[in-house]
Amino acid sequence: MNIVKDIGLYSLLMYRVFVKPDRGRMFWKQLPKELEKLGLASLPIVIIISIFIGAIMTIQTKLNTENPLLPTYSTGLVTRDTLLLEFSSTIMCLILAGKVGSNIASEIGTMRITEQIDAIEIMGINSANYLILPKITAFVLMMPFLVIFSMAIGLTGGYLVGAFSDIITTADYLLGIQYAFIPYYVFYSVVKSLVFAFLISSVAAYYGYNAYGGALDVGKASTNAVVNSSILILFFNLLVTNLMLN
Amino acid sequence: MIEVSHLFKSFDGEQVLKDISAVFETGKCNMIIGQSGSGKTVLMKSIIGLHRVDSGKIEYDSRNLPDMRMRDIRRLRREVGMLFQGSALFDSMTVMENVMYPLEMFSSSTRLEMENRAKFCLDRVNLNEHSYHLFPSEISGGMQKRVAIARAIALNPKYLFCDEPNSGLDPKTSLIIDQLIYEITHEFNIKDLNDFVFASELYKQVKKINQ
Ligand SMILES: Nc1ncnc2c1ncn2[C@@H]1O[C@H](COP(=O)(O)OP(=O)(O)OP(=O)(O)O)[C@@H](O)[C@H]1O
Ligand SMILES: [Mg+2]
Numbered sequence: 195m196n197i198v199k200d201i202g203l204y205s206l207l208m209y210r211v212f213v214k215p216d217r218g219r220m221f222w223k224q225l226p227k228e229l230e231k232l233g234l235a236s237l238p239i240v241i242i243i244s245i246f247i248g249a250i251m252t253i254q255t256k257l258n259t260e261n262p263l264l265p266t267y268s269t270g271l272v273t274r275d276t277l278l279l280e281f282s283s284t285i286m287c288l289i290l291a292g293k294v295g296s297n298i299a300s301e302i303g304t305m306r307i308t309e310q311i312d313a314i315e316i317m318g319i320n321s322a323n324y325l326i327l328p329k330i331t332a333f334v335l336m337m338p339f340l341v342i343f344s345m346a347i348g349l350t351g352g353y354l355v356g357a358f359s360d361i362i363t364t365a366d367y368l369l370g371i372q373y374a375f376i377p378y379y380v381f382y383s384v385v386k387s388l389v390f391a392f393l394i395s396s397v398a399a400y401y402g403y404n405a406y407g408g409a410l411d412v413g414k415a416s417t418n419a420v421v422n423s424s425i426l427i428l429f430f431n432l433l434v435t436n437l438m439l440n
Numbered sequence: 441m442i443e444v445s446h447l448f449k450s451f452d453g454e455q456v457l458k459d460i461s462a463v464f465e466t467g468k469c470n471m472i473i474g475q476s477g478s479g480k481t482v483l484m485k486s487i488i489g490l491h492r493v494d495s496g497k498i499e500y501d502s503r504n505l506p507d508m509r510m511r512d513i514r515r516l517r518r519e520v521g522m523l524f525q526g527s528a529l530f531d532s533m534t535v536m537e538n539v540m541y542p543l544e545m546f547s548s549s550t551r552l553e554m555e556n557r558a559k560f561c562l563d564r565v566n567l568n569e570h571s572y573h574l575f576p577s578e579i580s581g582g583m584q585k586r587v588a589i590a591r592a593i594a595l596n597p598k599y600l601f602c603d604e605p606n607s608g609l610d611p612k613t614s615l616i617i618d619q620l621i622y623e624i625t626h627e628f629n630i631k632d633l634n635d636f637v638f639a640s641e642l643y644k645q646v647k648k649i650n651q
Pocket of ligand 1: 480
């Protein structure tokens, strides 16, 4: 029952969000701020996680495929495809759901409980549109860059394993990551991430916008936002993969 | 003139407003008094459509708010200023930006004119230049209330709603704010709907609710 109510309220909110802004100028003023806060500020965590996962994946793959029958390029190839297909989009978005989702939900939730949203409404402004549209737009715009960046950094992480240890040679690795490269995988990953970016930002906005009560409830809203957008990411991952890779 | 008749409002089965009727006349300070939790805030928010009422009429010069479409409600709200119980200043903006916000949103004047208007309003509530670039978290509760008043009057509202303009303030500051609202009402000839927990001799009309 609750899920039906949530979907209904969510749709109603989105219906209010996606209209032409009252004042275009105010939208363009908000957008760069959000691009910075949701996109640029996420770069450090994307870099750190990608570089480690790239390195670890290379080591693991190499250790688990110690078979003389397998070609030497297989480690690089497996690392690359895992990064491109799943890690840099799905796993990265699950992590960003934690960071960006809780950020959006708590910011909007706080504005709700301290009556700032009422104050916007009372001026005759569509608060959903004013507050949420720049956030969704900014995050969806930034996502492809974050994903492609994560791919590049992840691959670099694998290379560093070759450069600084004797687990794998850089020559083998470089051959592997170029072998049978399918550009469509990058496209698929970017499309997926756009869907995830929309889910993370809109679901978090929904929970924040409908928060009621006190500081504790803002915490709850942000937990709900992270948990539910993570579940939705996994579900939509299945859906989009079925559509695009089958 | 705002005419409220037979207003009912409940939250999840809990009846908060029961058959409220009142008339708020133009150019007068009208006051609502009632115990804590009696529904003063709910009544005010219902009158401006922040809460959807269960039944009853809210007529702004014979335009009934519950019947109005969202677009018309928004237009009506541009004639309204409201001071919230907790000030509700935007905490990501400075004092100046808070007062500039409604102007930037709706007025078509130049930036300089807007700044002058904002300065005028801040000056009106006795806030000096020193505080313009501070954030709401960096100023005192009384100053926050005064900034909120300045923001509420920035667009020259026809109706000014004040929800406990002087709760939590010391007697001296609260007297200053009383005086301020009284003066502003006369200066701007606005309809003023004040939410007070205690009576003050400045207010001529008293509406009692729920008790
Ligand atoms: N959004 C809401 N959802 C559910 N119940 C609410 C909501 N807003 C207010 N109430 C309930 O309505 C009643 C009246 O609340 P209201 O805030 O109007 O009181 P008040 O008269 O303004 O009190 P105070 O002087 O303490 O501010 C309270 O019992 C409160 O629990
Ligand atoms: Mg109240």
